[in-house]
Amino acid sequence: MRHDPKFYTFQSAYLNEIAKFHLQNAFLEEETEDQLFRLFAHVSLTRDPRATRDMVPAEVWANRPPDPEISALEEQKAELKQGRYRFQGREDEAKIQALTKEIRNKRAQRNKRTVKDYREYYFYNNPTWALETLCGKRETVKRNRTPPTAYTEPPATLGFTKPEVELEPASDHFPLLMNTNQCPECIGDERLTLGERAFRYSRPTKRNDHFDDHHLEAKERAEQLGQLIKCTHEKCKDVKLSTVDHFRNHVKSVHKIVLRPSHQAQERRARKLMHRRSRNSG
Incomplete structure (x- = not known):
């Protein structure tokens, strides 16, 4: 079992340090302890389910101003293509492909910056938004839903009489x-x-x-x-x-x-x- 005196018994046999999982748990088809620890470390009770990977609203994407650098590259590419869809075999083919790749990379970088900036904006302002929503909640008036119990006069045959209640003057409620x-x-x-x-x-x-x-x-x-x-x-x-x-x-x-x-x-x-x-x- 490849006993290792420097560790616990069967440590090297049951714990694969390269694959990062327990062989014994994998054989028994159970969750590994290390994987559970990693899962619990990334779970938070305060996690915002709205903060997803694609959390940027469509209005933000639509209202972005055009990027001047990307626009210049697209104009340069359009001049080389001269309105033609196919450019294979032309002498400008390599340059057009290089421009296409550069435009694609710059668009990806810009989209990544937009997501990053919006996430920073969201997490910076979300605590304030949440507090203002809570402060705007109306404290509702407590209502007593229990109806008053009506007095029922017992039958005279039982020998009971209605008690005499001394009425007090009405108090000043307001x-x-x-x-x-x-x-x-x-x-x-x-x-x-x-x-x-x-x-x-x-x-x-x-x-x-x-x-x-x-x-x-x-x-x-x-x-x-x-x-x-x-x-x-x-x-x-x-x-x-x-x-x-x-x-x-x-x-x-x-x-x-x-x-x-x-x-x-x-x-x-x-x-x-x-x-x-x-x-x-x-």
Whole structure:
């Protein structure tokens, strides 16, 4: 078995150092340990399945400007061929073949550079795109799907009587001083449930994202049309405001809710639009 005293028993017989696989595993038709280790080393949980060999979009290939060097070589080749398809046996045959080979090599090099540049562009910007997508996710309102249990009065024959319940006065569900994580628009929307109107987001940034995505555009449209802007809070229904900035000042001074300024809202809207365009083009 060619025992090698410097290694383990049968090491030289069962491990072929040139072929890079175990003879014993190959005979038993099993995966070799070395091959499995190489496989696991190249597998990553963070691997992007979209980063394939042919990941360059068709729009990138179509919008590439012409290469001046390749164009010059093609013009030189066309002059030598003089519009003829066959050039075998002509005195310029060797030069035409050399130009054809050079053009093919330069096209391959250019395509390789395009793939390399796009992969660098993709992996450089993809983390930012992913974070912006996650930040743009709306934190949904938690809904209680369990219906309230109705009280059923037991039959009188069993000797039970309905307990006397002392009714408490209705509590103030919507105080003027709101929680900093509540939406100043949803709290007065009577189409929502009580829990949805009083819902609190995890932090003010998420509340501002919700307000900008679902309420800001309607208020900006009302300002453009010269309409008055209302505060939907049930204690401020008589308040009429002329601009969106007046609405921001109102909810800040009265309800202690600090909304995102107009310039920051516009910058966030522009970033989302750029990300959407780049994602559609990719």
